[in-house]
Amino acid sequence: MPQYMDGVSDLVAPLVAFRHDLHAHPELGFAEHRTASRIADALRELDLEVHTNIGGTGVVGVLRSGSSGRSLGLRTDMDALPIKEDTGLSYASQTPGVFHGCGHDGHVAMLLGAARYLTRTRRFDGTVNFIFQPAEEGLGGARAMIADGLFNRCPTDQVYALHNWPDLAVGTAMTRPGPIMAAADRFDILVEGQGGHAALPHQTPDAILAASDLVMQLNTIVSRRISPMASAVLSVTQIKGGHAHNVLPATVQVVGTVRSFDPDIQNKIEEAMRQIADGVALVSGTRIKVTYDRYYPATINDPDAASTALGAACACCHGEVAPEPAFTSEDFAFMLQARKGAYLWLGQKRGSEHVPLHHPRYDFNDDIIATGVKWHATLAEQILSA
Numbered sequence: 239m240p241q242y243m244d245g246v247s248d249l250v251a252p253l254v255a256f257r258h259d260l261h262a263h264p265e266l267g268f269a270e271h272r273t274a275s276r277i278a279d280a281l282r283e284l285d286l287e288v289h290t291n292i293g294g295t296g297v298v299g300v301l302r303s304g305s306s307g308r309s310l311g312l313r314t315d316m317d318a319l320p321i322k323e324d325t326g327l328s329y330a331s332q333t334p335g336v337f338h339g340c341g342h343d344g345h346v347a348m349l350l351g352a353a354r355y356l357t358r359t360r361r362f363d364g365t366v367n368f369i370f371q372p373a374e375e376g377l378g379g380a381r382a383m384i385a386d387g388l389f390n391r392c393p394t395d396q397v398y399a400l401h402n403w404p405d406l407a408v409g410t411a412m413t414r415p416g417p418i419m420a421a422a423d424r425f426d427i428l429v430e431g432q433g434g435h436a437a438l439p440h441q442t443p444d445a446i447l448a449a450s451d452l453v454m455q456l457n458t459i460v461s462r463r464i465s466p467m468a469s470a471v472l473s474v475t476q477i478k479g480g481h482a483h484n485v486l487p488a489t490v491q492v493v494g495t496v497r498s499f500d501p502d503i504q505n506k507i508e509e510a511m512r513q514i515a516d517g518v519a520l521v522s523g524t525r526i527k528v529t530y531d532r533y534y535p536a537t538i539n540d541p542d543a544a545s546t547a548l549g550a551a552c553a554c555c556h557g558e559v560a561p562e563p564a565f566t567s568e569d570f571a572f573m574l575q576a577r578k579g580a581y582l583w584l585g586q587k588r589g590s591e592h593v594p595l596h597h598p599r600y601d602f603n604d605d606i607i608a609t610g611v612k613w614h615a616t617l618a619e620q621i622l623s624a
Contacts, residue, residue: 245359246611249351253611254604256280257347258329261602264318264336264343267373268294268382273316273346277370280350284357286368289391293383297370298392299353303622304363310621311367311389311397312352312614313573314345315374324598340595341402341586344602346370348400348610355615364622367392373569376422378533380572389576397579398547398617399570400610404594406585408605411551411613412560413582415544419537420471420497421504422567423530427452427515429479430525433488442486446479448522449490453477455514456494463510470498470507471565497565499536537571543580550620551582554612566595584610 256276265273274295281288281299289298323330323337331337338344353368369388373379388394406412429449434442453474460470472494479490498504508530519526539547551557560583570581586603593600 246351246355246608246615249354249611250608253347253351253607256350257343257602257604257607260343260346261327261338262329262332264331264333264338266320266336267317267375267377267379270295270316270372274370274372277316277346277350281353281368284353286353286357292388292391293372293379293386295372296379296383296386296388298388299368300392301353301356301366301368302364303360306364306622308364308622309367309393309395310364310618311369311392311394311573311577311579312349312617313369313371313380313397313399313570314349315342315371315379316346317342317373317375317379319375319596321596321598325601327601338602339597339600340375341600341602342374344402344604344607345400345610348607349614351607351611352614352618355611356618361619362622365393366618366622367394369397376533378569378572380569384572384576394577396543396621397573397577398543398582399573399579400582400584400613401568402586402602402606403583404587404592404600406583407587408585408603409555409609410585411555411557411582413539413544413547413551413580414560414563415539415541417499417536417563418539418560418581419563419568419571420499420565421532421536421571422534423496423504423508423532425494425496425511425531426529427492428527429490429492430527431486431488434486436484436486439486443523445487445490445524448518448524448526449477449479449492451522452492452515452518452526455518456511459507459510459514464503464506468500468503470496470503472496472507497567499563504532534567534569535571535575537568537581538574539580540574540578543578546621547580547582547617550613550616553616555609582613584613
């Protein structure tokens, strides 16, 4: 680790306090008004050029040093989740049913720390854009920022991001060239019968029976229609229908998700799903409507950028090439479609403990804040070397 990076240690205590304040006051996607205001104020205190309300509540701080025209984007997410917290922390969420169960409060603290450090040292030649993105949790905040002119207002040659990773030990970071996170699709299938008395099933198409057949057949798509050499997951997560023990419902809703890494696989799965729905409708006498939403693309790292991200990690901790991608998704994928860059996982597990992301008892590990600051700062100093 470069000796000058030791200057990060005095930044940690105020960053932890900032993180705990965000944790106590979480906000959902596109409603991060207090969070964005606090971030913008912190950036202005550093005399950075500050852009607000990009893509809704997005904030960007711009730091320039030297005369180079090169530019780098460092992105973090800042929204919370609609989950009731069960940690018992002194700084637990004060907003019922909302909490930072994915560590975005910690991500914000790390990027602010990097802004503070780079403002102090300025060992780079070019422009660093500190991008604080809203609505990562399923709402496409990255896409909204890009559509609102993010990269036109804040020109960016390359863009990087990290996420804390409870599966990895503290002091470890991983990334990989190519796919690192999956595309996320949602399907919503409406099965329509006619409804009627449960004692007279011969008089009405049975929407529940058709939905049950549909669920069974959907679960054969990956195993029987996709090559064993490909990777994909299809999960039915909701079945809704009926209101009384003696009534056949008129409609049943089947909802779920598909995860994959290849657009061709996405196409095959959607096509198979529609074919199965048509067949079940024909046999059961029901009407079946399939709505298929490809809301997040796969997160694909540029190979050279992944190598750069890993090199910066090795300067701060133990960096490794991830052996395989994760089936979770990330809307940083939209930024990687627009600009060259890479995404990194930063370990936060202490010993044998393991509380996963999106769990009611999850909490970001403050011990990794310094490492996150160093990784962001190292990227800037290496990519925009003076």
